[in-house]
Amino acid sequence: MLETPTKTNVEVNRESSRLKRMLNFLNSKKVVPYVFILPFVISFLLLTFIPAVQAFVMSFQKVLPGQTTFIGWQNYERILNPTFYKALSNTTIYVILTVLILVIVPIILSVFLDSKLVRFKTFFRASLFIPSLASIIVAGTIFRMVFGESEVAVANQVVTFFGFEPVDWRYNSWSAMLLMVLLCSWRWMGVNVLYFLAALQNVPKELYEAADIDGANVIQKFLYVTLPHLKPIVIFVSTISIINGFRMFEESYVFWETNSPGNIGLTVVGYMYQQGIQQNDMGFGAAVGVVLILIIFVISFVQLLLTGAFKRGDE
Amino acid sequence: MKKILLLGMVIFLLGLLAACGGGEESSGGSADETLEAGSDIEDATELTFWTFAGTHAEFFNDAAERWNEENPDRAIKLISETYPFDQMHNNLLLALQSGEGAPDLVDIEIAKFPNFLQGDIQLESLNDQLDPIIDNFVTERLDMYSKEDQYYGAPTHLGATVVYYNMDIMDEAGVDIDSIDTWDDYVEAGKQVLESTGKPMSVIPTNWYGFWPYISQKGSGFFDDNGELTLANEDNIETLKFIDEMVNEHEIAVVPPGADFHTEEFYGFMNDGGAASMTVPMYYMKDFTEYMPDLNGKIQIRPMPVWSDSDIRSVAMGGTGTAVTSQSADVELAKEFLSFTKLSEEGNIQLWKQLGFDPPRWDVWDDPEVRADNEFYEYFHDDIFDILLDIRDDISGVNMTEYTPDVLEELGANVLHGVIREDNREPEDALKETAETLKGQMQ
Numbered sequence: 001m002l003e004t005p006t007k008t009n010v011e012v013n014r015e016s017s018r019l020k021r022m023l024n025f026l027n028s029k030k031v032v033p034y035v036f037i038l039p040f041v042i043s044f045l046l047l048t049f050i051p052a053v054q055a056f057v058m059s060f061q062k063v064l065p066g067q068t069t070f071i072g073w074q075n076y077e078r079i080l081n082p083t084f085y086k087a088l089s090n091t092t093i094y095v096i097l098t099v100l101i102l103v104i105v106p107i108i109l110s111v112f113l114d115s116k117l118v119r120f121k122t123f124f125r126a127s128l129f130i131p132s133l134a135s136i137i138v139a140g141t142i143f144r145m146v147f148g149e150s151e152v153a154v155a156n157q158v159v160t161f162f163g164f165e166p167v168d169w170r171y172n173s174w175s176a177m178l179l180m181v182l183l184c185s186w187r188w189m190g191v192n193v194l195y196f197l198a199a200l201q202n203v204p205k206e207l208y209e210a211a212d213i214d215g216a217n218v219i220q221k222f223l224y225v226t227l228p229h230l231k232p233i234v235i236f237v238s239t240i241s242i243i244n245g246f247r248m249f250e251e252s253y254v255f256w257e258t259n260s261p262g263n264i265g266l267t268v269v270g271y272m273y274q275q276g277i278q279q280n281d282m283g284f285g286a287a288v289g290v291v292l293i294l295i296i297f298v299i300s301f302v303q304l305l306l307t308g309a310f311k312r313g314d315e
Numbered sequence: 316m317k318k319i320l321l322l323g324m325v326i327f328l329l330g331l332l333a334a335c336g337g338g339e340e341s342s343g344g345s346a347d348e349t350l351e352a353g354s355d356i357e358d359a360t361e362l363t364f365w366t367f368a369g370t371h372a373e374f375f376n377d378a379a380e381r382w383n384e385e386n387p388d389r390a391i392k393l394i395s396e397t398y399p400f401d402q403m404h405n406n407l408l409l410a411l412q413s414g415e416g417a418p419d420l421v422d423i424e425i426a427k428f429p430n431f432l433q434g435d436i437q438l439e440s441l442n443d444q445l446d447p448i449i450d451n452f453v454t455e456r457l458d459m460y461s462k463e464d465q466y467y468g469a470p471t472h473l474g475a476t477v478v479y480y481n482m483d484i485m486d487e488a489g490v491d492i493d494s495i496d497t498w499d500d501y502v503e504a505g506k507q508v509l510e511s512t513g514k515p516m517s518v519i520p521t522n523w524y525g526f527w528p529y530i531s532q533k534g535s536g537f538f539d540d541n542g543e544l545t546l547a548n549e550d551n552i553e554t555l556k557f558i559d560e561m562v563n564e565h566e567i568a569v570v571p572p573g574a575d576f577h578t579e580e581f582y583g584f585m586n587d588g589g590a591a592s593m594t595v596p597m598y599y600m601k602d603f604t605e606y607m608p609d610l611n612g613k614i615q616i617r618p619m620p621v622w623s624d625s626d627i628r629s630v631a632m633g634g635t636g637t638a639v640t641s642q643s644a645d646v647e648l649a650k651e652f653l654s655f656t657k658l659s660e661e662g663n664i665q666l667w668k669q670l671g672f673d674p675p676r677w678d679v680w681d682d683p684e685v686r687a688d689n690e691f692y693e694y695f696h697d698d699i700f701d702i703l704l705d706i707r708d709d710i711s712g713v714n715m716t717e718y719t720p721d722v723l724e725e726l727g728a729n730v731l732h733g734v735i736r737e738d739n740r741e742p743e744d745a746l747k748e749t750a751e752t753l754k755g756q757m758q
């Protein structure tokens with residue numbers, strides 16, 4: 001140990017400098033961001049990207065145990081059938097309704113909640129937000145009971161109180177859509193209200209003062225001062241709602257599992273699940289998934305182009 | 316331009332995430348309930364059994380204990396796991412597809428069974444067990460779980476479809492149920508019931524239970540012997556018209572609350588004397604005794620009325636086949652145990668005694684043990700098996716193909732809902748359109 005002290009020192013020095021260089025390298029402005037995103041990138045590649053590529057390949061196959069064969073475009077040719085159109089039209093109507101409701105209503109609610117005139121704000125805010133914490137399965141079960149067929153179910157009691165006939169909620173296409181949209185809106189209303197409330201805090205007070213001086217009334221102030229400042233959040237919320245709407249599965253599943261009468265509750269993801277997993281046709285299910293990706297991609301792209309999200313603020 | 320590309324990428328990735336996110340509610344998960352038999356025996360071979368019915372798990376558990384008493388040198392440790400219906404079939408499908416994680420023994424429901432008879436079949440043939448005893452079975456039942464002369468499933472019951480009559484209502488209406496021979500008689504009796512009691516004669520669910528038994532009884536089906544789709548053939552259209560008329564013209568039949576025979580709403584409805592009769596396989600006895608206590612002693616079982624152009628008195632319907640998977644570590648033992656549990660004489664007697672199922676082996680139907688008094692005889696009447704023996708040769712099976720699950724799916728989703736419940740589609744159009752849709756799927 002005492003034989004070559006100098007050597008050890010040199011080694012130690014060398015090692016520590018190597019460590020330092022290593023740390024410096026990891027700490028450098030160019031590298032550090034990549035280190036931080038590495039965990040996400042790895043999990044994304046392993047759990048999302050590779051399976052997605054495999055699903056893409058699978059969409060050209062007939063997948064059976066021990067007999068997986070390439071069948072070209074056959075799965076895609078079969079997609080163009082009435083059931084898929086039904087699923088797609090259900091999903092599209094659902095998306096349109098949820099986007100409208102989940103953008104317009106939260107804006108109005110958040111303006112009220114931000115106003116000085118409303119009392120018990122915290123209570124309202126909390127009660128709007130709490131539904132988003134509920135498990136959808138639990139919420140769906142309650143909804144199914146509320147909208148049961150029997151005359152004593154809550155919804156039917158309300159309906160009959162107003163002098164209407166009791167409704168078979170889960171068996172008409174209009175009420176089926178109503179149930180799904182209602183469940184979704186009930187759950188996400190509070191979250192969207194939060195987004196808009198946050199955005200409202202950023203509207204400069206001076207603008208309102210200036211508007212007051214110019215003699216603007218409440219509605220004019222809302223239209224010309226508040227709304228333009230909410231635009232980025234509107235774009236964000238509507239994009240997320242569109243994407244979530246197209247990938248909707250649970251809201252339908254909790255009411256009918258995958259077999260709704262007349263396919264009134266069938267969604268594209270529900271169709272993918274039904275065909276791919278339940279009917280053992282994974283290649284076809286994968287093809288439906290690929291088509292869904294394309295649809296979401298195109299619609300989101302067009303939407304962001306139209307709303308000008310690609311433009312810089314100063315252009 | 317760069318920005319557009321970048322944002323495009325972001326959306327694309329979001330889309331990927333979206334498309335991969337669906338269905339998460341239903342995958343994986345642990346069993347609802349696990350039973351173990353023989354865990355205290357040393358050197359016992361471990362076998363796993365998956366089912367979706369808790370009563371089946373108890374049945375297998377009991378069988379394992381009996382097996383261990385009789386075969387101490389080949390003892391087994393049986394682990395029976397009960398999962399929700401959909402989850403169990405999905406997990407099994409993925410396990411067999413990927414070649415890993417399947418149990419030794421598994422219950423597969425009839426409407427799902429064909430899904431597992433595709434590709435290189437991952438189930439073991441039971442022919443070596445069945446060959447010596449096959450003459451004792453109503454073979455129509457075994458055929459449902461077969462492909463190319465190989466039998467893959469051990470039946471749980473015969474599932475002979477019968478009519479359960481509520482005698483309180485029939486007596487009130489003054490109808491003698493033994494005078495109902497044909498379906499036309501049934502409709503006439505129904506009109507009488509409706510007139511004098513205001514109650515519907517029958518219930519027609521909007522899933523395949525409202526259609527399949529009736530066409531099978533006519534000797535028709537969804538496919539012919541060559542596997543060609545015959546959904547929209549003359550017999551089927553005529554039958555659907557007949558059912559449609561019962562519900563929407565004569566109004567002697569209604570869609571059950573909950574649209575199915577296995578819902579809380581329907582149990583309550585029937586228990587309160589909501590309908591005068593229902594057509595359903597024998598296995599429904601257990602539902603009566605469990606969920607409709609008020610009907611104790613009031614129900615009479617009779618074979619289905621016949622169609623005027625056919626002699627078939629009953630149809631074997633529904634039912635679960637238990638299979639041995641190729642992934643089993645000891646296929647021979649699993650097969651022998653399965654045979655002991657469900658194919659042997661003793662096993663069939665137990666099917667009746669423990670589960671109230673009509674055993675698929677007719678040679679036990681007059682066995683003293685089967686005839687011994689139990690809750691089912693008490694609830695219903697004594698001559699249940701005499702009725703079965705009487706119609707034994709006139710029971711028809713159903714023709715299963717790999718596309719049968721698709722047909723059943725479409726029937727429930729499109730045909731019966733529109734024709735029976737909504738009454739906005741003609742039977743002929745509905746069947747023809749659905750047949751076209753299915754042909755597109757069958758490429």
